[in-house]
Amino acid sequence: MLYAFVVTLREGLEAALIIGILLAYLHRVGYTAGTRSVWAGTLAAIGLSLLGGLVIHLLAGELSGELLDLFEGGTMLLAVAILTYMILWMQRQARYLKAELQHRVDRALASGSQVALAAVAFTVVGREGIETALFLVAGSLQAGSGLAYALAGLAGGGVAALLGYLLYRGSLKLNLRLFFNVTGVLLIVFAAGLLANGVKELQEVGVVPGIIRHVWDTYDLLQDNSEIGRLLATLFGYDASPSLTQVVAYFGYLAGLLAIYLRGMMPAARPARSGA
Amino acid sequence: MHSMMEYRGVIGKILAVILIGALMLPLVGCTAPAATGREIRIAASEFKFEPREIRVKAGETVSFVIVNTGMIDHEFESDDAKIAEVTIPPGRQRVVHWKAPARPGEYAFVCDLPGHKDAGMVGKIIVK
Numbered sequence: 427m428l429y430a431f432v433v434t435l436r437e438g439l440e441a442a443l444i445i446g447i448l449l450a451y452l453h454r455v456g457y458t459a460g461t462r463s464v465w466a467g468t469l470a471a472i473g474l475s476l477l478g479g480l481v482i483h484l485l486a487g488e489l490s491g492e493l494l495d496l497f498e499g500g501t502m503l504l505a506v507a508i509l510t511y512m513i514l515w516m517q518r519q520a521r522y523l524k525a526e527l528q529h530r531v532d533r534a535l536a537s538g539s540q541v542a543l544a545a546v547a548f549t550v551v552g553r554e555g556i557e558t559a560l561f562l563v564a565g566s567l568q569a570g571s572g573l574a575y576a577l578a579g580l581a582g583g584g585v586a587a588l589l590g591y592l593l594y595r596g597s598l599k600l601n602l603r604l605f606f607n608v609t610g611v612l613l614i615v616f617a618a619g620l621l622a623n624g625v626k627e628l629q630e631v632g633v634v635p636g637i638i639r640h641v642w643d644t645y646d647l648l649q650d651n652s653e654i655g656r657l658l659a660t661l662f663g664y665d666a667s668p669s670l671t672q673v674v675a676y677f678g679y680l681a682g683l684l685a686i687y688l689r690g691m692m693p694a695a696r697p698a699r700s701g702a
Numbered sequence: 703m704h705s706m707m708e709y710r711g712v713i714g715k716i717l718a719v720i721l722i723g724a725l726m727l728p729l730v731g732c733t734a735p736a737a738t739g740r741e742i743r744i745a746a747s748e749f750k751f752e753p754r755e756i757r758v759k760a761g762e763t764v765s766f767v768i769v770n771t772g773m774i775d776h777e778f779e780s781d782d783a784k785i786a787e788v789t790i791p792p793g794r795q796r797v798v799h800w801k802a803p804a805r806p807g808e809y810a811f812v813c814d815l816p817g818h819k820d821a822g823m824v825g826k827i828i829v830k
Contacts, residue, residue: 490781491814491816491819492816495814630789630814630815630816639775639791640791643791643794645794645796649796649797651788651796651797651798656786667789667791
């Protein structure tokens with residue numbers, strides 16, 4: 427639920443900022459005719475992302491038994507890997523993003539092709555879209571209510587679009603560094619839960635050893651098949667009786683990633699200001 | 703500049719309310735105590751469920767208490783009856799609250815761990 431909201435809010439705002447940079451740059455260089463191409467590329471990217479999400483979702487629906495566990499576990503681990511890469515990449519590269527996008531628009535304009543311009547929007551927005559689709563599908567494998575999960579995802583995307591519009595119009599100033607830092611930490615916490623869930627799926631089919639099958643059993647304190655238990659399972663990978671592998675994967679990932687991420691947030695770790 | 707600061711404050715509050723709302727939404731369903739109904743105990747062991755057949759009335763709410771009397775993990779789940787997978791460690795028990803559909807029929811439940819279903823860990827819920 428909250429997972430779906432944070433994922434679409436963050437990815438949506440990233441996409442909105444990218445579109446904003448492209449549109450603002452076209453205005454600056456006086457080529458407003460290219461605006462339509464940017465929107466065409468954006469719409470195509472959103473369509474492709476929805477299609478991608480639907481395909482993964484339908485594929486999961488076709489499978490059962492061991493194959494389904496393998497598919498679910500694999501999807502979750504893939505989502506964790508991409509999520510981790512994306513969070514760290516964004517932290518390091520965000521300040522160069524604007525200059526890089528403007529450079530790509532320059533090249534597209536030099537080629538004189540509207541399709542090339544649309545392709546710039548398509549590839550950068552499509553990247554965010556496919557990531558969102560993968561994260562949402564991976565998270566939905568544990569979610570209790572499909573409808574509430576989908577609504578939370580839509581709400582996050584809606585808020586992101588609104589914030590993106592207000593930022594573009596200049597009628598809103600947001601501390602974007604704070605926004606991306608906070609959502610980055612949240613996503614790392616969620617990714618740790620996704621990792622523990624993925625490990626559990628692969629453990630069930632014997633691909634990953636549990637080492638100690640059940641380290642403890644807190645079912646009497648909090649049932650992991652109750653509403654709250656399922657919510658905690660989606661957000662934090664809660665399992666009433668986890669294996670040693672799950673526990674080590676969860677806390678190892680959380681501690682390691684938070685250490686890397688928080689170190690990257692420290693001003694001392696940042697190089698001198700760039701002009702971008 | 704002053705109005706901009708106020709604007710930011712309002713946006714911040716709206717965002718906070720939306721975030722808290724998204725977090726609280728799933729708890730809405732939890733505020734009402736779950737109806738538990740009749741308790742039905744099922745023993746899971748290598749490699750069978752006991753009893754294998756369970757009879758419930760259409761629309762009846764029941765609580766399955768699945769006890770693992772075996773030496774290894776077992777699962778209880780039913781795609782037909784929309785019962786999500788629950789893993790029961792050896793010597794432990796798990797509870798599943800379930801409302802039978804209004805339409806009579808037979809609903810298979812299984813242990814979905816590799817090889818367990820094929821070895822005989824299947825059963826059915828008969829709704830009448």
